[in-house]
Amino acid sequence: xxxxxxxxxxxxxxxxxxxxxxxxxxxxxxxxxxxxxxxxxxxxxxxxxxxxxxxxxxxxxxxxxxxxxxxxxxxxxxxxxxxxxxxxxxxxxxxxxxxxxxxxxxxxxxxxxxxxxxxxxxxxxxxxxxxxxxxxxxxxxxxxxxxxxxxxxxxxxxxxxxxxxxxxxxxxxxxxxxxxxxxxxxxxxxxxxxxxxxxxxxxxxxxxxxxxxxxxxxxxxxxxxxxxxxxxxxxxxxxxxxxxxxxxxxxxxxxxxxxxxxxxxxxxxxxxxxxxxxxxxxxxxx
Amino acid sequence: xxxxxxxxxxxxxxxxxxxxxxxxxxxxxxxxxxxxxxxxxxxxxxxxxxxxxxxxxxxxxxxxxxxxxxxxxxxxxxxxxxxxxxxxxxxxxxxxxxxxxxxxxxxxxxxxxxxxxxxxxxxxxxxxxxxxxxxxxxxxxxxxxxxxxxxxxxxxxxxxxxxxxxxxxxxxxxxxxxxxxxxxxxxxxxxxxxxxxxxxxxxxxxxxxxxxxxxxxxxxxxxxxxxxxxxxxxxxxxxxxxxxxxxxxxxxxxxxxxxxxxxxx
Numbered sequence: 328x329x330x331x332x333x334x335x336x337x338x339x340x341x342x343x344x345x346x347x348x349x350x351x352x353x354x355x356x357x358x359x360x361x362x363x364x365x366x367x368x369x370x371x372x373x374x375x376x377x378x379x380x381x382x383x384x385x386x387x388x389x390x391x392x393x394x395x396x397x398x399x400x401x402x403x404x405x406x407x408x409x410x411x412x413x414x415x416x417x418x419x420x421x422x423x424x425x426x427x428x429x430x431x432x433x434x435x436x437x438x439x440x441x442x443x444x445x446x447x448x449x450x451x452x453x454x455x456x457x458x459x460x461x462x463x464x465x466x467x468x469x470x471x472x473x474x475x476x477x478x479x480x481x482x483x484x485x486x487x488x489x490x491x492x493x494x495x496x497x498x499x500x501x502x503x504x505x506x507x508x509x510x511x512x513x514x515x516x517x518x519x520x521x522x523x524x525x526x527x528x529x530x531x532x533x534x535x536x537x538x539x540x541x542x543x544x545x546x547x548x549x550x551x552x553x554x555x556x557x558x559x560x561x562x563x564x565x566x567x568x569x570x571x572x573x574x575x576x577x578x579x580x581x582x583x584x585x586x587x588x589x590x591x592x593x594x595x596x597x598x599x600x601x602x603x604x605x606x607x608x609x610x611x612x613x
Numbered sequence: 614x615x616x617x618x619x620x621x622x623x624x625x626x627x628x629x630x631x632x633x634x635x636x637x638x639x640x641x642x643x644x645x646x647x648x649x650x651x652x653x654x655x656x657x658x659x660x661x662x663x664x665x666x667x668x669x670x671x672x673x674x675x676x677x678x679x680x681x682x683x684x685x686x687x688x689x690x691x692x693x694x695x696x697x698x699x700x701x702x703x704x705x706x707x708x709x710x711x712x713x714x715x716x717x718x719x720x721x722x723x724x725x726x727x728x729x730x731x732x733x734x735x736x737x738x739x740x741x742x743x744x745x746x747x748x749x750x751x752x753x754x755x756x757x758x759x760x761x762x763x764x765x766x767x768x769x770x771x772x773x774x775x776x777x778x779x780x781x782x783x784x785x786x787x788x789x790x791x792x793x794x795x796x797x798x799x800x801x802x803x804x805x806x807x808x809x810x811x812x813x814x815x816x817x818x819x820x821x822x823x824x825x826x827x828x829x830x831x832x833x834x835x836x837x838x839x840x841x842x843x844x845x846x847x848x849x850x851x852x853x854x855x856x857x858x859x860x861x862x863x864x865x866x867x868x869x870x871x872x873x874x875x876x877x878x
Contacts, residue, residue, distance in 0.1 A: 337710075339704075339708060340704040340707075340708035340710040341704075341710065343700040343701065343703055343704035343708075344700070344701055344704045344705075344716060346696075346697050346700060347697035347698060347700060347701040347760055347764075348701070348716070348719065350697055350756060350757060350760065351719055351723065351757065351760060354735065354753055354754070354756075354757040355722070355723055355726075355731065355757050357738060358731070358734035358735045358737060358738040359726075359730075359734050361734060361737050361738040361741055362730075362733070362734035362737050362738075365737050365741075414633060414636070415633075417626055417629045417630065417633070418629070418630055418633040418634075420626060421626045421627060421629065421630035421633075422630070425626055425627060425630075426630075431868050431872075432865065432868070433630075433634075435861070435864050435865060435868065436634060436637070436638075437637070438814075439641075439857065439860070439861055439864075440637050440638065440640070440641050440857075441814050441818060442814060442818075442856050442857045442859075442860035442861070443640075443641050443644050443853040443854065443856065443857040444817075444818050444833060444834050444837055444853050444856075445818055445820075445834075446820060446834050446837040446838055446841070447640075447644050447837055447845075447849060447850065447853040448640040448641065448644065449640075450837070450841050450845060451639075451640035451641075451643040451644050451647075452640050454643070454647075454657060455639065455640065455643055459657050459658050491636075491637075491640075494637065544725070545724070548724075548725055548726075548727055549727060549728060551727060552727020552728055552729040552730060552821075553727075553728075553729075553821070554729065554821070555820060555821070555838070559841065569727070569729045569821075572729050572733060573729065573733075573824075576733050576736065576825065577824075577825070582737060582740075585733060586733070586734075586737060589729065589730045589733050589734060590730075592727060592729070592730060593726055593727065593730045596725065596726075596727065597725060600725050
């Protein structure tokens with residue numbers, strides 16, 4: 328009897344894990360495996376038919392064909408992450424330490440824009456900054472922009488769109504780690520004659536690092552793979568790797584090429600993430 | 614220091630926060646304002662105020678069909694992902710077992726994978742097995758990417774529980790099942806509700822993965838994306854604004870009730 332309950336206890340976690348893990352293995356891991364095997368296929372007899380021929384040169388072809396978009400994606404995602412951090416940190420700080428009884432309401436407001444579809448918000452930006460919008464007319468009237476100058480269809484607009492769309496993913500983890508800081512540690516620092524800035528540099532910021540790591544990852548990763556912002560706010564010279572993959576899949580139907588690019592993107596991001604986590608010295612992200 | 618500059622430096626962070634929220638809400642306000650536009654064919658310039666779009670939210674072709682699909686997909690995938698994710702969170706948060714690290718990476722990986730990679734690889738597999746993408750392939754995909762977020766949210770709630778509460782229940786001769794039913798679960802429930810809300814908003818708002826795995830089935834984000842090329846009907850603004858207001862009311866009411874309970878208890 329005792330043995331049976333003991334064995335049952337040992338089995339419990341696995342019983343709880345099983346359904347969700349099976350789902351992830353079938354619909355996340357297996358597709359990635361399928362993706363990798365597709366990436367080395369070549370065109371078969373019929374159009375749209377691909378056969379496995381272990382052609383690893385597919386990776387080189389795919390990469391050389393899309394290298395500019397590839398580097399551009401990481402540049403834009405990096406810039407958007409940096410801007411999002413600069414905007415979010417003071418915001419998260421204000422919510423965590425200066426908002427009093429409004430704290431929970433403000434937190435809801437950070438997430439609230441999510442509920443209008445992100446596509447609607449991106450299109451709203453497109454129209455606010457676009458040819459018919461007030462902002463452009465004002466800037467032209469003030470001669471800050473020439474009569475042919477514009478804001479949309481520029482790299483600026485794409486980076487701004489990425490920054491805007493993933494901002495809550497940065498703010499929330501930052502808030503979570505700032506909120507956990509005991510205010511007494513900050514007071515102690517002040518008692519030891521540290522200035523406000525020194526306190527921030529030596530106490531607050533280091534203690535909030537887990538939030539910085541989680542926030543930058545949650546912003547950078549989706550931004551690097553995004554193609555909606557580049558499509559709606561950019562021009563043909565601002566295409567990102569996501570645009571190339573989507574076009575190869577859905578329009579050109581070049582599955583091996585698209586699969587090879589997807590794999591390169593995923594592998595690059597994973598390597599960057601692992602290096603970054605190790606450098607920042609936080610292993611418990613989840 | 615003059616009075617104004619002292620006031621400025623004292624309130625700098627608050628001013629900054631106000632600016633930050635303004636930035637967050639500009640497009641939301643724009644969307645709401647233009648839902649009242651007497652737009653005619655294109656909703657680009659202001660042509661006067663009207664309630665017509667709100668009175669007739671299904672007025673644009675296919676918009677309500679797309680919305681209906683998004684809501685159905687949202688509810689089904691939220692339910693499944695919340696159950697599967699919460700079970701995992703309890704296992705990870707409450708038990709010591711072999712393979713803890715492996716499970717953690719399995720939870721982390723989908724969050725570290727760009728949507729386009731998940732969407733395209735899932736489509737590759739569906740095509741490989743001759744499955745036609747449609748309603749259920751979207752549900753499958755949404756459950757898959759929501760699970761990790763549910764696990765993280767519920768796990769955080771479990772980790773914040775005071776273990777003494779459960780010990781107290783056991784001391785009062787509650788058995789394990791009773792302790793779970795009367796103490797642990799009610800305490801974790803708000804975390805599960807929050808996770809479900811997060812899952813629903815992720816599912817409802819998803820475009821990239823859905824676009825790959827939807828075949829001919831239309832969803833609200835897909836509708837917006839496709840019609841954006843020829844000018845978005847004002848009905849899309851109505852639905853976006855309504856979703857925003859409903860969600861805001863639900864969350865703020867839940868919070869208000871929660872606060873009341875805390876103060877009266």
